[in-house]
Amino acid sequence: MSIDETLLERHRRFLDQKNGIQEQFLQPTLGPGQTVAVLSRPIGPQRSTGWVICHSFGIEQVNTHRLEVVVARALARAGFPVLRFHVQGYGDSELRGRAVDVSWHVEGAADAVGFLRLSEGLSTVGVLGVRFGAMVAAILAERAELPLMSLWQPFLTGREFLEEFLQSAFFEQMFDQASQGTRNAGGLAEHLDARGWKDLNGFRFTREAFEAISAMDLTRDIKRFHGTSQVIGLSRSGTMPRQAARLSAHLRSIGAACDERVIRDNAAPMLGQHHFMKIGDGEVERDVFFQAFAAIATATVEWALGQVGATGGHGG
Amino acid sequence: MTREFPVFVPWREEHLAAVIAVPEGTPRGLVVLSTGLGAPRSHRYQVWAKASDELARSGVASIRWEYRGMHDSSGSLIQISTAEVPMEQNRTVAEFAQRALGVSKVVGVGNCYGAQVALGMAADQEDCLGAICILPEGVEPGRLSSALRRAGGRKVACFLRSHRALHRLLGPIRRINVRARRALSGALPRALARTSVLFLYDRDGLDEGPTDFSKIKVIIDRLPQAHRARCELRVIADGGLDRFGSIETQAAAIQAIVGWAGERFAIAEADAEVEAVPAARSGPRS
Numbered sequence: 021m022s023i024d025e026t027l028l029e030r031h032r033r034f035l036d037q038k039n040g041i042q043e044q045f046l047q048p049t050l051g052p053g054q055t056v057a058v059l060s061r062p063i064g065p066q067r068s069t070g071w072v073i074c075h076s077f078g079i080e081q082v083n084t085h086r087l088e089v090v091v092a093r094a095l096a097r098a099g100f101p102v103l104r105f106h107v108q109g110y111g112d113s114e115l116r117g118r119a120v121d122v123s124w125h126v127e128g129a130a131d132a133v134g135f136l137r138l139s140e141g142l143s144t145v146g147v148l149g150v151r152f153g154a155m156v157a158a159i160l161a162e163r164a165e166l167p168l169m170s171l172w173q174p175f176l177t178g179r180e181f182l183e184e185f186l187q188s189a190f191f192e193q194m195f196d197q198a199s200q201g202t203r204n205a206g207g208l209a210e211h212l213d214a215r216g217w218k219d220l221n222g223f224r225f226t227r228e229a230f231e232a233i234s235a236m237d238l239t240r241d242i243k244r245f246h247g248t249s250q251v252i253g254l255s256r257s258g259t260m261p262r263q264a265a266r267l268s269a270h271l272r273s274i275g276a277a278c279d280e281r282v283i284r285d286n287a288a289p290m291l292g293q294h295h296f297m298k299i300g301d302g303e304v305e306r307d308v309f310f311q312a313f314a315a316i317a318t319a320t321v322e323w324a325l326g327q328v329g330a331t332g333g334h335g336g
Numbered sequence: 337m338t339r340e341f342p343v344f345v346p347w348r349e350e351h352l353a354a355v356i357a358v359p360e361g362t363p364r365g366l367v368v369l370s371t372g373l374g375a376p377r378s379h380r381y382q383v384w385a386k387a388s389d390e391l392a393r394s395g396v397a398s399i400r401w402e403y404r405g406m407h408d409s410s411g412s413l414i415q416i417s418t419a420e421v422p423m424e425q426n427r428t429v430a431e432f433a434q435r436a437l438g439v440s441k442v443v444g445v446g447n448c449y450g451a452q453v454a455l456g457m458a459a460d461q462e463d464c465l466g467a468i469c470i471l472p473e474g475v476e477p478g479r480l481s482s483a484l485r486r487a488g489g490r491k492v493a494c495f496l497r498s499h500r501a502l503h504r505l506l507g508p509i510r511r512i513n514v515r516a517r518r519a520l521s522g523a524l525p526r527a528l529a530r531t532s533v534l535f536l537y538d539r540d541g542l543d544e545g546p547t548d549f550s551k552i553k554v555i556i557d558r559l560p561q562a563h564r565a566r567c568e569l570r571v572i573a574d575g576g577l578d579r580f581g582s583i584e585t586q587a588a589a590i591q592a593i594v595g596w597a598g599e600r601f602a603i604a605e606a607d608a609e610v611e612a613v614p615a616a617r618s619g620p621r622s
Contacts, residue, residue, distance in 0.1 A: 058408055112342065
């Protein structure tokens with residue numbers, strides 16, 4: 021019996037009439053392989069500005085994915101097309117069982133911008149990203165001269181991202197390695213064994229990835245961006261996180277417009293980690309970022325709507 | 337070559353995100369891959385995506401999917417009760433894939449929360465040939481678990497349990513967590529009454545904490561011998577199976593899934609041939 025490809029094709033997309041949006045699975049080649057992407061769009065008229073979401077690194081791709089979905093759907097409700105996708109080495113992408121090459125993040129996002137612009141006939145494409153994905157978005161905005169970027173809980177340097185990323189990983193592995201792991205990013209290289217990689221709770225983390233991320237420094241890598249940016253910080257206290265504040269200051273120092281927004285949330289230090297927590301008698305698990313993700317989406321949409329007067333209203 | 341079809345499967349007013357992986361030629365059967373809470377359809381580090389590839393190489397199709405309100409599925413979910421197993425969602429995605437591929441025989445596979453889903457399939461779905469349950473949380477959460485979580489979360493609880501001195505100290509009160517999960521104690525006897533179940537464990541999860549197998553064994557030991565014989569416990573690693581936390585363990589789990597599911601489909605194929613032979617013999621002779 022042959023497979024019913026018509027049935028499968030018909031179910032690549034769905035309409036959400038209540039929210040006025042539609043979503044479609046796509047399988048474009050982004051970076052060095054084919055991958056799965058989701059295009060969120062309004063059912064009604066579509067704006068001529070679209071967005072590509074850049075995901076974070078390692079297990080954070082899984083743990084922050086729902087944020088991408090929530091923001092994409094909120095932007096689609098506001099009339100924007102949004103593309104989210106799996107970088108090679110993640111999710112449903114073609115390259116499986118191989119260590120993630122950090123360059124795939126930027127290559128994949130660059131291809132995604134081109135793909136979205138062409139397929140939707142857009143005049144403007146901006147980039148969005150969380151944590152490491154925010155750094156990728158900023159680097160791509162610089163290289164491809166994109167006019168818009170919204171960065172959620174960004175880092176200024178790869179070394180600082182790695183410190184947090186590895187601290188969480190080592191904490192999961194064992195308590196007593198956590199303190200060693202957080203002293204400095206340079207010391208973390210010692211954890212990579214003679215093979216040049218380490219099994220970080222199931223993730224093949226290589227020396228090449230360590231070095232490539234360590235070399236990222238947005239004060240050096242972002243010099244020409246003159247577009248409009250938004251930096252959203254998430255903190256327990258309600259004050260802008262240090263990394264995000266430093267990035268905002270840098271963007272302003274090079275002449276870019278930068279809107280800052282702080283979202284107060286008790287779970288802020290956990291962003292990037294597993295976010296379902298057992299509550300009560302333990303039979304119920306709660307998404308601790310449910311409100312925070314919605315707040316980030318609202319802030320992003322408000323900012324995006326503020327930009328379209330200058331860079332793209334409704335398309336034809 | 338494996339072909340993959342990402343789809344949104346309609347379920348009530350929502351749409352469940354899934355990827356159907358199809359082997360070359362006619363699929364021998366379908367494996368339904370369900371995740372633990374919070375994991376996406378490809379699972380952490382693409383474990384389900386890699387399993388789909390390996391299954392396709394052995395001629396078996398698969399569907400990996402996401403629960404309502406999680407990842408790319410529609411709907412929103414602020415909290416979820418692990419006592420409520422989403423069997424209706426699972427049946428919907430399984431039937432969609434069965435219809436699209438023209439296959440009837442299925443095997444359920446899941447880890448943690450997804451293990452309860454897989455077991456539920458084996459218990460109640462007539463065309464299900466068996467279930468692979470990877471580190472199911474077999475123990476009903478109790479007062480100790482709650483206290484430890486309040487003190488600092490699951491990792492703290494594991495840390496305390498992993499240190500001998502602290503473990504001894506906790507010994508008398510850890511028995512507060514004594515009951516098997518209701519979803520398991522209901523589904524496991526029904527599943528073993530009709531089909532086979534494979535439990536995959538690592539040593540770390542075998543006799544400690546929420547995955548403690550002794551609570552499941554109590555249920556199995558009460559069953560008739562013929563039903564008990566359909567259950568297999570396989571310890572595939574010393575540690576690292578929880579959330580597929582080591583590369584080596586991921587590979588061992590995939591190997592076990594492909595091998596065991598392949599055996600189940602092979603047995604069904606052999607049974608179908610045996611049934612077909614008398615029918616052919618009793619047919620008209622030329």
